[in-house]
Amino acid sequence: MxxxxxxxxxxxxxxxxxxxxxxxxxxxxxxxxxxxPIAGPRKLCGPAFTVRFAPVDTAKPGTVGDYLDDIPAGAVAVLDNAGRIDCTVWGGIMSRLAARRGLGGTVVNGVCRDTAEADEAGYPLYAAGRFMRTGKDRVQVDAIGEPVTLAGVRVCAGDFVIADLDGVVVVPAARTEEVLRRALSMQAVEQRIVAAALDGMTLSDARRQFGYHTLQRKPG
Amino acid sequence: MxxxxxxxxxxxxxxxxxxxxxxxxxxxxxxxxxxxPIAGPRKLCGPAFTVRFAPVDTAKPGTVGDYLDDIPAGAVAVLDNAGRIDCTVWGGIMSRLAARRGLGGTVVNGVCRDTAEADEAGYPLYAAGRFMRTGKDRVQVDAIGEPVTLAGVRVCAGDFVIADLDGVVVVPAARTEEVLRRALSMQAVEQRIVAAALDGMTLSDARRQFGYHTLQRKPG
Amino acid sequence: MxxxxxxxxxxxxxxxxxxxxxxxxxxxxxxxxxxxPIAGPRKLCGPAFTVRFAPVDTAKPGTVGDYLDDIPAGAVAVLDNAGRIDCTVWGGIMSRLAARRGLGGTVVNGVCRDTAEADEAGYPLYAAGRFMRTGKDRVQVDAIGEPVTLAGVRVCAGDFVIADLDGVVVVPAARTEEVLRRALSMQAVEQRIVAAALDGMTLSDARRQFGYHTLQRKPG
Structure with missing residues (x-):
């Protein structure tokens, strides 16, 4: 990646x-x-490094993993704990080391802890919520670099992840260039609509003039 | 209105x-x-301007509307998207124009996006949450000025809407005067209870003296 | 207590x-x-003072109580409203008096109101959320000093309550000393892991050296 x-x-x-x-x-x-958004700057982007967790195998317990050593700077850790809210898979040690190592941020399909430390470290952390009970001996790393699920969205290693105050969006790796290019051109149109409307045009006229209502609809 | x-x-x-x-x-x-509360000052009040959304009619798709042009300054846009959290009916263009036009704020039975822009514009925005996927081509304006539902509460055009950090309350238009008058008189009683208790009276005595426990109970 | x-x-x-x-x-x-956490400093600790609420008895209505007079300074009010989100059992008068009287804070299995006042008073308030409708004439005090339930956790009078940004933890009164002692020793180990890793050791080596993966697992 x-x-x-x-x-x-x-x-x-x-x-x-x-x-x-x-x-x-x-x-x-x-x-x-x-x-x-849970902690740190309300903005994150970068390619996904995926980790999937599964309920602990009591016959042969695994660990919550030391995958952090393998994530390149700039990448975003996407941790799939199946949306569980009863145990955490990201905590203070991880936030402090990830910030130091220059990771792009972490997104958890589940809950995280020590969120005050992530805030202090200025580390972007997104999750379904906060809790304090550890995932150790409750879940274990099941796969690294495999496709995972994030609140119903499929995330593969290398997919492009973008997050802000409104939440998280995932772009398939092979489509990143065209999607970002299209987003930039749509952004330009919306800026023209706002400028015209703030300048006194009715919203109705401004939107009609710049094709707002079908902006995200692909020409059939 | x-x-x-x-x-x-x-x-x-x-x-x-x-x-x-x-x-x-x-x-x-x-x-x-x-x-x-999602963005802007944690206080909003004004008469409701109601908009109801419905799932898009694929046979004859409608739009998410240009109703903003028709809302008078000071009014509160109440948008009923049936509590849906999978697509938004309010975004950044709307927040910026609504702030410029002096609307009282917006309340969404559903989710909204571009919430950072509403914050920057100082525009009061209340909703069930944040998300980023547009409602365009997913829902369309079904009715304007008709009664709508807000988390189980009926809201008619002109009903008085008040919101703060604790959430949103709706007062029927025809009862606004007596309800606000009664609220002001109850506020005065509560202030006397706090003053007496901070002054050393037990809470029990203060409440008994000022009739706290039956304050909101209408004399039978 | x-x-x-x-x-x-x-x-x-x-x-x-x-x-x-x-x-x-x-x-x-x-x-x-x-x-x-809802309001005030994101930290709270102290022994529990328990109050349980029940749906109002329409045949013989009770009150939401004046138990505040009986809570010693430093104690934490734990109010069990059965997780109800349709009516509140803690408000502004309570926050202001509790802050004045030096209570350790309040934890609600349910919702609370006048949360801006708790913030202004610097009073630590934890709950499942915010709402504004009073519990008066909807619920009444059913028991004081009896065991209560907090989101599935049993809380007895005198149990030790700790809360921060991640949520609320309850320690049985008879185990408080050994649990806090053990927490302090585990904290020391985690601090050594962070120090070693920030100093350049891989997370894998640091965790292995200090026994991280079994830190909270009692030796069998």
């Missing part, structure tokens, strides 16, 4: 709403409901 | 808790669970 | 995550999902 700086630069100027509209334009899914 | 400045001035000094107690006194519903 | 200053001093330096791990070590429950 390589971290493509051009995508990160483009995504830094885009909102999840704009990227979601571009996904709609191409008929792609990717908007993950129920995952929200 | 006219925006009655006297009601807005009175409501500005009242909390949703005080108005809810006054509604209880008259045996009226109006407290809407699950709708919370 | 006495408020043991030694426990409060120890707990002030511990996170709920550390205490939860110590509870795991002894095979004890205590982590209460779904209860989150």
């Amino acid at each position: 390589k971290v493509d700086q051009i995508f990160i630069d483009q995504a830094a100027g885009l909102s999840t709403a704009e990227v979601s509209d571009a996904l709609d334009y191409f008929g792609l899914p990717g908007s993950a409901p129920g995952i929200r | 006219k925006v009655d400045q006297i009601f807005i001035d009175q409501a500005a000094g009242l909390s949703t808790a005080e108005v809810s107690d006054a509604l209880d006194y008259f045996g009226l519903p109006g407290s809407a669970p699950g709708i919370r | 006495k408020v043991d200053q030694i426990f409060i001093d120890q707990a002030a330096g511990l996170s709920t995550a550390e205490v939860s791990d110590a509870l795991d070590y002894f095979g004890l429950p205590g982590s209460a999902p779904g209860i989150r």
